[in-house]
Amino acid sequence: MNLPKPLRALASAWGMIWLSLLTVSFSVITIVLAWCGVSEHHIQWSPRTWAKLLLWGVGCPARIRGLENLEPEATYVFASNHTSALDILALLSRLPANFRWIAKKELFEIPLFGPAMLRAGYIPIDRSDRRAAMESLNRAAERITGGASVVIFPEGTRSPDGRLLPFKSGGLALAIRSQRPVVPVTILGANRALQPKSLLLNPGPIQIVLGEPIPTAGLKMNQRDELAQEVRERVLQKLADQPPLAG
Numbered sequence: 001m002n003l004p005k006p007l008r009a010l011a012s013a014w015g016m017i018w019l020s021l022l023t024v025s026f027s028v029i030t031i032v033l034a035w036c037g038v039s040e041h042h043i044q045w046s047p048r049t050w051a052k053l054l055l056w057g058v059g060c061p062a063r064i065r066g067l068e069n070l071e072p073e074a075t076y077v078f079a080s081n082h083t084s085a086l087d088i089l090a091l092l093s094r095l096p097a098n099f100r101w102i103a104k105k106e107l108f109e110i111p112l113f114g115p116a117m118l119r120a121g122y123i124p125i126d127r128s129d130r131r132a133a134m135e136s137l138n139r140a141a142e143r144i145t146g147g148a149s150v151v152i153f154p155e156g157t158r159s160p161d162g163r164l165l166p167f168k169s170g171g172l173a174l175a176i177r178s179q180r181p182v183v184p185v186t187i188l189g190a191n192r193a194l195q196p197k198s199l200l201l202n203p204g205p206i207q208i209v210l211g212e213p214i215p216t217a218g219l220k221m222n223q224r225d226e227l228a229q230e231v232r233e234r235v236l237q238k239l240a241d242q243p244p245l246a247g
Contacts, residue, residue, distance in 0.1 A: 003202055011058065012201040018057040026050035027116035034119035041098055041148070043120050051092035059203030060193045062090040066210030069183070070097065075149045076183045076213060077175040079231045081239070082153035083162045083191035090187060090206045091151060099149035102140055102171065121148070127156070137174050144178040151185075154228060162191040164239060167232040169224040176224055181213035184231050186238035209238050
C-alpha cells in the first residue's frame, strides 16, 4: 500500500512521537534493570518489547519464515541485508535467538539510548579504526562463547534503493573465529516502508526470511571472502524468489 504524501507525513509525525515515547521509556527501564543486577540475557525483554510496540504503533508488522532452520539453544551469526532503519526493529521483534548487535559507535553516543544499548550487551564498532573494529569483533566472539548469537549487516551500510550491495568480509571473520554457522537473513518490505535518509513513513508489512545455516567448522580466515560471497548469493536468491508483499 502506498499512501498519499500528506498521509505519509501524518504517519511519520506520529511515528516520531511514538518513537520518542517508547525509546525514553524503555531506555530507562533497561538501565534500571542493569543497575538492579539483571543479566544481559534477561534484559533482552526490554529492547524486544520496545521493537514490537514500535512496529505495531506505526503499522509495520513484521513476520518471520524459516524458523525451522534454527536449532533450539544453538548460537549463530545472523547475516542480513540492510535497506532501512526498520530492519533492526523487525529482527529485534521476531528473531527467537538470544542475540547481540554489532552497531556503529555513533548510536552509543545518543543520550539514554546509547547507555541502554551498552547495558543490553550490544557492541559498538568504529569502522574508521581497524584496530578498534577488531577489538569489537573479539568482544562479539566472547558473546558467542557465552551463549549469545550475533547479528551483522555485511553490506556495512543501508542500501539506498533496496538492491543488495557487496558484502564485506570483516563481519564474517567473526563466524570463522567462533566456528559458528552463518544464517543468511533476507528482509523484505522495510525499504518500501521507510527508505534510507527519508523520514516519510509508508506503513506496510515487513517479512524476514531465514535461510539454512552455512557451516563454518574448519574454515580458515583466508576463506572469509568466499564465505561472504556465499552468504550474499543466498540472500540474493531469496530476494529474487520472494513474491511481492501484500498490504
